[in-house]
Amino acid sequence: MDSRQGWMKTWGVAVSAAALVVVSGCCSLDKPAAAPVAKAAPAAKAAPVFAPSTGCPVVGRDGANIVTRQAIPTGAEASSVMLLEKSAPAEVAVGQEFAYTIKATNLTPCELDEVVITDTIPQGIAYKSSTPNGVQAGNVMTWDLGSIPGRGSKTITLKAAATGTGEYTNCVRASYKEKLCLTIKAVEPKLTLDKVAPAEVMVCDIIPIKLTVKNPGTGPATGVVVTDTLPAGLKTADGKTEVRFDVGTLNAGESKEFTLNAMAAKTGSYVNKAVATANAGLTDDATATTVVKQPVLTIAKTATEMVYEGRPVTYSVTVTNKGDAVAANTVVTDTLPAGVQFVSATDNGAVVGNVITWNVGNLAPAASKTFGITGKAVAQGRHCNKAEAKATCAEPVAATACTEIKGVAALLLEVIDVADPIEVNGQETYVITVTNQGTAVDTNIKIVATLEDTQSYVSSSGATVGTASGKTVTFAALPALAPKAKAEWRVVVKAVKAGDIRFAVQLDSDVLDRPVNETESTHQY
Structure with missing residues (x-):
């Protein structure tokens, strides 16, 4: 209920020297005429006995105690909110402390709030104490019990003593507040x-x-x-x-x-x-x-610019990571041209055919790695060598360097006399042989033979036509002489005087920076 309700219960306590019990209340049990009652032997405690409910407070007996109870507000427990019960001895002795209880029970499943119990102490009864403690104002005791949960109860125990004989009636009142509650849940989503x-x-x-x-x-x-x-x-x-x-x-x-x-x-x-x-x-x-980030590879390649056939050719390859990330799984390859034969490689370069491979692994930013190759020039011409580098997440790069492989002409001049020694007026044939022992063609090969005064020119033949002028025989220039090729000329002379003769031959060509001279000795007698 929203408004405070008050309810009262009463009980009567008789006090006499003969310990006569008198029970009184607004509603009570029928009782016999007053007469001395002999004490009976103690018996087993039985449940309290109450008169039928009439809507008024009900009084009953619980052994030596009288008990009064009231269902509030209807008088019937089935339709009421609170059951108020009070229990006290039916008879007490003057000056002897006794205890009585007040119990409030919540008959509903809901909580009762602001439950307040008041008990009026009659004249002739002295209040001693209570559990829980109450507030005393004159002869009125008040207990603020707060809330009583659904179907729950709270009990107050008081201690008092009678100051004189007689019958004393004290009344207890209860008040409470019912509440009607509606719960609304407030939620707040977040993100x-x-x-x-x-x-x-x-x-x-x-x-x-x-x-x-x-x-x-x-x-x-x-x-x-x-x-x-x-x-x-x-x-x-x-x-x-x-x-x-x-x-x-x-x-x-x-x-x-x-x-x-x-x-x-x-x-x-x-x-x-x-x-x-x-x-x-x-x-x-x-x-x-x-x-x-990204690794950025650069590659630089150098090679011997010019070399003669048969001589060593050297190559250098430098790979640099100019990026801001490690170049992982870096691989460098170098492919030798057909005119160069592999000889060796630095840093354990692996050779398959004419390809040399270096597995560099990781190349840190700003790091470089240089590799070298030595080869042999085996074919004339311009031969270009290509190196490549690649790594994970890097653009592949390549560089090329070329080598001019040249041949070199190497002319061998040989002069022999066929009939040495010879008699005066006899003839001697000189054989002139030029051999190109080199690897390149030599051009414009010229032969000039010189006779001494003790000899006279007879004839000449050979690779080119010879022309005699006095003691000198000049052969027309031979246009070219291939590597390993030979050219031969012959000069026939007549011995005109005895002596130790020197037949001289001079060789010149486009390759030679200066002429080659050769002599052949002949004994004339």
Whole structure:
């Protein structure tokens, strides 16, 4: 009930020297005429006996105690809110402390608030104490019991003593407040967004981005949308620059994850921001920064610029990482041209056919590695050597260096006399042989033979036509003499005087910087 109600119960206590019991109340049990009563032997305690309920307070007996009870407010427990019970000895002796109880029971399943019990102590009864403690104002005791839970009860125990003989009636009152409650739950949805992306990747790597949207509030967030707008230079695998996730409703405590893969077009630092929104103006954002790096290889190649056939050719290859990331799985190859034969390589270069390979592994930023190759020039001409370098996520690079392999002409001049010695007036034939022992063609080969005064010119023949002028025989120039080829000329002379003769021959060509001279001795007698 919303208003405070008061209810009263009474009981009577008789006090006499003969310990005569007299019970009185507004409603009571029928009792016999007063007469001396002999004490009976103690018997087993029986349940209290009450008169039928009439809506008024009901009085009963509980052994030596009288008990009065009242169902409030209707008088019937089935339709009432509180049951108030008071129990006290039917008879007490003057000056002897006795105890009585007041019990309030909540008959409903709901809580009763502000329960207050008051007990009026009659004249002739002296209050001693109570449990719990009450507040005394004159002869009125008050207990504020607070709340009594549904179907629960609270009991007050008082101690008092009679100061004189007689019958004493004291009354107890109870008041309470009923409440009608309606619980309304107030909820508040919230929105948080978390974004995770790698701090550093290579330009050829996929950038995995994970978005987690969560409702840490107490109510559902509706119309949730997550939008990730990629910065310039980043795109998804299918070329998008913005990705939208329609989440819908996100219940309290619920979270959802989304992933997307991005690729970077170039190196740099990319700041990527995503935004989550929902109805009722809910919003949150999250940012992740990814630094995109790349190894950048450069290669330099040198070679012997010119070499003669048969001589060594040397190559140098230098690979440098000018990028900002490690060049992983770096491999350098060098392909020898057909005119160069492999001899050796530094740093354990592996040779298969005419290809030398170095497995460098990791090449740190700003680091360089140089390799060397030695070959042999085996064919004339311009021969170019190509070196290549590649690494994970790096653009492959190549460099070429060329070598001019030349042949060299090496002319051998030989002069012999056929009939040495010879008699005066006899003839001697000199055979002149020029051999190209080199590896290149020699051109414009010229032979000039000189006779001494003791000899006279007879004839000449050979690779070219000879012309005699006095003691000198000059042969027309031979246009070319191939490597390993020979050319032969003959000069026939007549001995005109005895002596130790020297037949002289001079050789010249385009390759020779100065003539070659050869003599042949002949004894004439």
